[in-house]
């Protein structure tokens with residue numbers, strides 16, 4: 001394992017729902033684990049989709065989750081970063097998320113340093129991992145702010161199915177505000193086009209427009225994640241695309257993404 005200062009914390013964020021955040025977290029995390037990295041996936045979405053996708057179908061029944069760990073920090077209690085960690089057979093650790101995060105987000109309102117509760121947890125976990133990847137919820141609320149305040153970089157999946165420009169500007173503005181006020185080292189890892197249907201001109205147009213609008217100031221990943229039924233099916237299988245459809249186009253694309261992400265860290 002690399003030393004503490006080499007742990008990279010990546011928040012996967014976009015306030016638009018259904019753009020491929022969870023599928024990207026699963027395949028990014030497991031892809032990095034396949035490269036020999038020690039990886040923790042944190043499910044920061046009350047829907048618990050990441051937890052469910054990794055084969056734990058009932059996150060709301062779990063006694064210990066991200067909400068429990070954050071509540072301990074709020075209450076000034078000792079936190080054991082290994083407590084409640086689940087292990088997936090493809091080599092990643094998971095801190096599950098569930099509906100309790102909704103209640104926690106509301107109770108954060110009255111808490112001092114409410115934007116940096118998750119950062120405190122992650123500061124304890126950094127020494128154990130090479131990568132910590134946070135699956136954010138589809139909003140720019142306090143939990144996402146906590147994720148951005150904890151992260152070294154933000155990976156932004158963008159679905160190539162509609163013009164994303166307005167939502168992206170709002171997200172980039174929020175990232176800028178978090179950088180100024182809470183986390184000066186925060187960077188944008190890159191914009192990742194997802195669910196790209198290369199048979200349509202529309203998808204090509206959107207890729208082109210995102211590239212033209214942003215690539216001078218923000219990394220736009222060279223790889224695009226293709227629209228793939230197999231990628232959509234992994235959530236129900238509890239496995240990664242590398243296990244489920246190793247020779248498919250989505251596995252190929254996510255493998256290329258891993259290379260780009262590792263390269264950025266150098």
Ligand SMILES: Nc1ncnc2c1ncn2[C@@H]1O[C@H](COP(=O)(O)OP(=O)(O)OP(=O)(O)O)[C@@H](O)[C@H]1O
Nearest residue numbers: 017018019020021022023138195226227228231232
């Ligand atoms: N490359 C892909 N090709 C086809 N379908 C995909 C692909 N990636 C994800 N999907 C499907 O699209 C839907 C949304 O994906 P996902 O859950 O990863 O998005 P999300 O941004 O995490 O959503 P939410 O905002 O609700 O958390 C899911 O049904 C998923 O299976």
